[in-house]
Amino acid sequence: MAQRAASKRPLVTAPPAFPKPGHNHARCAADALAKAEAVCTARGTRLTDIRRQVLATVWQSHVPVGAYEILAQLNSGGGTPRSHKSRALTARGGRHAPMAVYRALEFLMGNGLVHRLASLNAYIGCAHRGEDPHAAQFLICRRCGITAELKSAALNRALNQAVTERGFTIDSQLVEIGGICPHCRPKP
Amino acid sequence: MAQRAASKRPLVTAPPAFPKPGHNHARCAADALAKAEAVCTARGTRLTDIRRQVLATVWQSHVPVGAYEILAQLNSGGGTPRSHKSRALTARGGRHAPMAVYRALEFLMGNGLVHRLASLNAYIGCAHRGEDPHAAQFLICRRCGITAELKSAALNRALNQAVTERGFTIDSQLVEIGGICPHCRPKP
DNA sequence: TGGTATAATGTTATATTATAACATATTCAA
DNA sequence: TTGAATATGTTATAATATAACATTATACCA
Structure with missing residues (x-):
């Protein structure tokens, strides 16, 4: 599986991948x-x-x-x-x-x-x-049920901006995304 | 509509403000x-x-x-x-x-x-x-209870990117932000 | 117009999730 | 060792939501 070299690689932004089916x-x-x-x-x-x-x-x-x-x-x-x-x-x-x-x-x-x-x-x-207790975002696979905790700086930034732009002060957040995880998705 | 404002001004992106206390x-x-x-x-x-x-x-x-x-x-x-x-x-x-x-x-x-x-x-x-039924984000004021529906393209973009980057396919989303609304926030 | 299929509501019962309130036990430290 | 703080036991019930089946209303069409 040759990878595209330096050019198109997304930065190291997706660290804790979705737990794999057969992992230890x-x-x-x-x-x-x-x-x-x-x-x-x-x-x-x-x-x-x-x-x-x-x-x-x-x-x-x-x-x-x-x-x-x-x-x-x-x-x-x-x-x-x-x-x-x-x-x-x-x-x-x-x-x-x-x-x-x-x-x-x-x-x-x-x-x-x-x-x-x-x-x-x-x-x-x-x-x-x-x-410490922290805000979190979740990806919930509706097929296998496996749920991954997401920690995206970009998402948090966007969220904070969208909200403060409207004069709102955040205390707590709840972000839960439903869908299909990479391991349940039909391979191309 | 689509404008690339030259400077750093946040675009006019906060349209439906938080409902005001005395509104009709x-x-x-x-x-x-x-x-x-x-x-x-x-x-x-x-x-x-x-x-x-x-x-x-x-x-x-x-x-x-x-x-x-x-x-x-x-x-x-x-x-x-x-x-x-x-x-x-x-x-x-x-x-x-x-x-x-x-x-x-x-x-x-x-x-x-x-x-x-x-x-x-x-x-x-x-x-x-x-x-049509649509994904939505909410801002919930923990003081007055008033809740505003948010529709931020930027937020949606960030969310989609953070998620697809991880190989996940979105079906549904749930975003609920708790905090203090602009009208309940002590004025400076 | 009447018959019939579909959609909406009524009705009863119960599932599921969560908390209140007070009693007892355990732990730690002075 | 005693007493305050913490943790658990126990009973009861609150709050939210759905299942299952009966009845009624509505729309459509022959």
Whole structure:
């Protein structure tokens, strides 16, 4: 595959490519968990059991997961989810109630380790873990579900300009793009 | 129209300013309703009673409204909402069930007359009514709640580039910016 | 004009996502 | 070791949204 030389190469602007289908995901997950430990230690916050479990669940793949799906996995022993019905009856036999998950997610989001996807009501591990809570943009493949976190300076610039031009002061942003990822797109 | 202003002046790109606090809103609403009639006639779709009522409710202000708030207003006679409790018991005395509202909203969104704000679970009248369903960006003031629809070519360009650069094909986009609007911002 | 297909609405029930409020337990540090 | 702060347990419920099937209205056309 000969590449066009210097001329037309886009600058090194597309760094964290879309996660490939066959990549070593165990490593993604392990890295994320390790990084999270470090972040929490550094910040003096505590990555407790539940929080770690929730984080691990979120990192099972690059597909966002719902809070109740996380709950089901927690309550089924961490392996594969048993059923969606283990909802209210967390009492004796079961384990956790929804609150446990939501609280863990809140903590993880507050520490920049997880993001929420408003368009899906689902959660995903932060690809820039280790940084403070930050604005993020997401590319969501509607075929495979895999979601990549985007960090485009150009996009942020455009966004800031478009907005401040109108006298608006940004607090928070939510950018979620749906479509087809490079690996699901039919090859030419 | 297309002008290459010589100097550094930002082009005249901020057309539909943030709705002003004291503007003639009755007119916004009336216009929107009229436009909606026209759009539906043109498309051969029907702007029925409920749909019109829902649209009118959405256009009561520039602040997004929740589905159940719309429902409450419908069920209280179109005036001010009576209570949030008129939920399930739409049977005899009441009027509409949630489905009615959601169906109307679905129709209105399908016809490009209303948008949904995922970050608020709320709905707002489309400022570009008359156009086909379209991608939109929103500025949401966290103080007054007023939300403006943004249409920035530059932003769209940046967004498309950042995304296609990564081999992604866009289907849908969701851009919601939270912050302080020009009218709520403390003057210098 | 009447019949019929389509579209719209009614109605009931329930799914899904998220939070409130208060009780108990754990941790850390003085 | 005690007490404040933090974390979790527990119960209940809020808020948002959809499924499924029955009924009614509308439009079209033979």
